[in-house]
Amino acid sequence: MSKIKYIYNTETCKYEPVKVTPKKFLVNFFGFLLAASIMASGLIYVFHTNFTPLREIELSENNEVLKNQWDILNEHLTIADHKINQLQVRDDSIYRTILDILPLSPTTRNASIGGAERFSNLLSENLIAEDLIVSTYERVEKLRRKSYIQTLSYDDITKIEAEKEQMWAAQPAIQPIHNKELTRLHTTYGPRFHPILNIWRPHKGLDFTSPKGTPVYATGDAIVQRANYSKSYGFVVYLDHGYDYKTRYAHLFKFNVKKGQQVKRGDIIGYVGNTGVTEAPHLHYEILYKNNQINPIDFFHRDLSVEEYEKLINLTNDDAPALDAH
Template structure:
């Protein structure tokens, strides 16, 4: 029977203090030794590569976590700024509605203010797909908010341009609309609406706004006009009525001193008198009424700015 590997022997000589030592290997034994060495070397390389891969993974994971924390912090800062801008735009929308009333223009429908926002821009999708899901979600929400704010700003710009065009052609009527608080300070007390009368305890309509304020506080004309009445009557005490034209009139009651006379023309912001406690009054305050074509209005709807401005 023939052997697959010819019978050959290899001798390794090694000199020692005791003499020369010989180690005999057959060809088969040598191949087995080499194969074992190769296997051990491969295993060593494999485990070394695996350890290196784990090390690199942990390094990249740590770096990613640090970057994620930084991105998250920046996103929170951006969200805070967007929330602030949104509150500012909301304030502008409220002023826009007030100015539209002031200019005699219809308000903007809420459906128009809540304009639909389009989808995320496709060219950004590849970039966003490579981000962590949490970051991706936050970026999508922020982009939505930014686009919504942009649309709101554009809508307000268009609205103010329309208001400006309207105001330019109707200055006289606008100057006649009561649009400032009649006193700079004070506490809003009994408001427009039904209430129990403090004297006879009967439920009746209170046609104005009471502002609790110290006696002697200046009272300002809320719009241009002409003094129709400026004298003392039983219930109102010292009082003033101004005819502003275009259907608007205002009444000021319980004043301590009057600084205008009947028939006098006044401008918005002029001092017309001083608060007090005259007439049917329980404490120092100003009773203020706004009328439009003879119908009492809620004065708070006409508090567009502070007094004298």
């Protein structure tokens, strides 16, 4: 039951009930609403100014964690980039140098990976840290590209190394007889006065003196091109090493290979003898490069150290006569 308000009427000298018109009621009602709204707004403002909502606190803490994780991620990317750069340097300046191949060009190494807009398109929303995200996308993509190029380079190196190993195994690189004491080399490469023919003529190989029956070795991996008897060479073996290299082993007592046979460096292919035009039992050894004889003295690097090579040169008499007619 609503209370009835009274007002004193000075004309009638009586208390009379206050009559509330609809207009006055509405004015009072909306006035109350306005005051209440102002008060509520003030309270909300004071609350937001002085207190942080729990949800906002939680989001802020998560944001800090994400920032730390982001920094750690970028540090890892920096370390990974540094490692890949080290691999590139090692690739170019060590592996490729050893194998005698050119380093990869900067153009190949730094092939374009596309612009930043490529990654902006990946973002479906207009994120606050868009630049940061795009730059990280770019860093990751550059790393992926560098890793891919490096992998291709290693594939190349592996393939070339296998080819080089095959070539190095094929090239003549040891002495054709056992000569650890370095005293077997009798006649060197160059012009000699021939004791049988009484004329000066080039000696196109090396003569190693050794007792009859001393084993003769293939000086590199090869295929037997010929193994036969020749009037001047006697029993002789021709080896084809590929890569434009061939070797000849003449005046053998006998050989134990046949045409077409594959031999490895160090395999016994025959034995020292005195067959053909010779003065004494010895091995006449030739190396041919592109079908021309060259000096074999420079092809003992798998057999002799630098010191042994120098000792061999010093122990050899360059004026010693040839023991044959080659």
